[in-house]
Amino acid sequence: MxxxxxxxxxxxxxxxxxxxxxxxxxGAVDFSRPLAAGAPxxxxxxxxxxxxxxxxxxxxxxxxxxxxxxxxxxxxxxxxxxxxxxxxxxxxxxxxxxxxxxxxxxxxxxxxWRPEWRFKWEPLDGADEEKGRAHYPLVLVQIPMYNELEVYKLSIAAACELQWPKDRIIVQVLDDSTDPFIKNLVELECENWANKGVNIKYATRTSRKGFKAGALKKGMECDYARQSDYIAIFDADFQPEPDFLLRTVPFLVHNPEVALVQARWSFVNDTTSLLTRVQKMFFDYHFKVEQEAGSATFSFFSFNGTAGVWRTVAIKEAGGWKDRTTVEDMDLAVRATLKGWKFVYVGDVRVKSELPSTYKAYCRQQFRWSSGGAHLFRKMAKDVLVAKKSSHNAILDFV
CATH class of the missing domain: 1.10.287 (Helix Hairpins)
Structure with missing residues (x-):
């Protein structure tokens, strides 16, 4: 059957x-009486x-x-x-x-319209980063990964090649891989970049509790992470351009009310199949319409989980990373918004990534996002409605 x-x-x-x-x-049926006279x-x-x-x-x-x-x-x-x-x-x-x-x-x-119309943006020290290195904040770059055999070299290299004073940046690779062979490769890659003078840290855990949120939370417990001013987050399949920090961090430096600067995603495989073409259409709408409109009207828009820079104080004030849902990025964004923090979307800063290339991977991704969002709504609907710092736009956007 x-x-x-x-x-x-x-x-x-x-x-x-x-x-x-x-x-x-x-009382329509009484099983205590016979069904009919003479019934077996x-x-x-x-x-x-x-x-x-x-x-x-x-x-x-x-x-x-x-x-x-x-x-x-x-x-x-x-x-x-x-x-x-x-x-x-x-x-x-x-x-x-x-x-x-x-x-x-x-x-x-x-x-x-550009975000610079609303938020102040100035280069930290022109083109001479060595001259103004004392004015550069300490930036922690976190790369959570899990058995990323195909892309780990690309993501680590992109993070290590970011233009920033070498003594003011720390690259932290959060490796939750369960394959010992892959773990060894990732650790060796980190050692190679460390030998080149890059301040890179390899961090691993004994268990994958909390998955990505748990890894990010554990990474922030390190002393050097707590001392950082800002935290840039990139998933393992994302490769930022070298000038990423130079174009995003000034929004945080010059605008103390800003907690997050979110960049746009671009895709290296958006033309490989009909599935990736359709996904690109949906993401184009998300970035070009939803996030552009949210940023322009100063309404709530969510952190996309990667290709963004957070103010460390804002993460701590919002309660840190929580693993209660599968959309830890939206969870943190909502809590930060309720605390009164502002977000900036910079659409002309793009970070390369890959789209799910198989239907199974696509369905798994969409299920995680949709079910996690519904779960988060059940947990935070009351907090959003009663929060004093929530605007009407933020409430409607969350709903």
Whole structure:
């Protein structure tokens, strides 16, 4: 028997059981009395009664049917009606949000709006970084990875080649790999860059508790991490351009109310298949419309989990990384927003990455994001609604 047939049989049995229970609860069926005069007893009685229920010849069949109708009309139908209306309301909200964001995005492009219009941005010391190295803040670059055999060299190299005074940057590789061979390769790569004069740290854990959130949280417990001013985060398949910090960190330095600077993603495999082309379309909408509109109107927009720079104090004030959901990035962003921190989206700063190339990997990614978001909503809906520093836009965006 196929899984679908088994599921259908179970649903039928549950329906019959529910109908019988409803009939008993309203007194429509009394199993303490005989079903009919001269009816057989025991197992034969139960079988004959069930046959009568199914073919409609038993008097109890009518009782069960009308009891089931009453349950459907009085309980199930109202619940379904409320659910339908709730879905309709949420659909209308999504349409209104999409139209609003699209209009704002078109306006942003029409007037050439840039984040520098709202937030101050100046290079820290022009083109001579050695001359002004004392004015450069200490930046920690975190790279969480898990069995990343194909891309670990690219991500580590990109982080180690970031343009920043060597004594004001620390690259921290958070390796949660379970394959000893891969762990050894990653550690050797870190040693190679350390021999070149890069301040790089290799960190690993005995367990993967909390997964990515747990790794980031553990990484912040190091003394050198606590002393950092800002933390840049890149997933293992992301490779920032050398000038990434020079273009993003000044927003944090000159604007003390800003907690996060989020860059845009670009993709090296967006034309390899129909699946990656469709994904690129969705991500283009997310960055060009949703995040552009959120940043331009000073509304809430979430951290994307990578290709961003956080103010260390903001992470601590928001409660640090939590592993209660699979969307730890959105979790932290919401808590930071509730504390009154501002975010900046810089769309002209792009970080290369890869899209899931198989349908299975894509489904796994989307399930993690959607289920994690729903879980986070259940946990934080009350906090968002009662928070004193939440704006109406932030509440609507979170919903």
């Amino acid at each position: 196929e899984a679908g047939e088994i599921g259908g049989a179970l649903l039928f049995l549950l329906a019959v059981a529910g109908a019988v229970a409803a009939a008993v609860s309203v 007893l025991g197992f034969q009685q139960a079988v004959s009664w069930l046959i009568g229920v199914l073919d409609g010849t038993s008097s109890a069949a009518a009782d069960v049917y009308w009891a089931w109708v009453a349950v459907r009309a009085g309980v199930i139908a109202p619940v379904l009606q409320v659910a339908v209306w709730a879905c309709m309301v949420m659909s209308v909200m999504l349409v209104v949000e999409a139209v609003y964001n699209s209009v704002v995005s078109l306006g942003v492009k029409a007037i050439g």
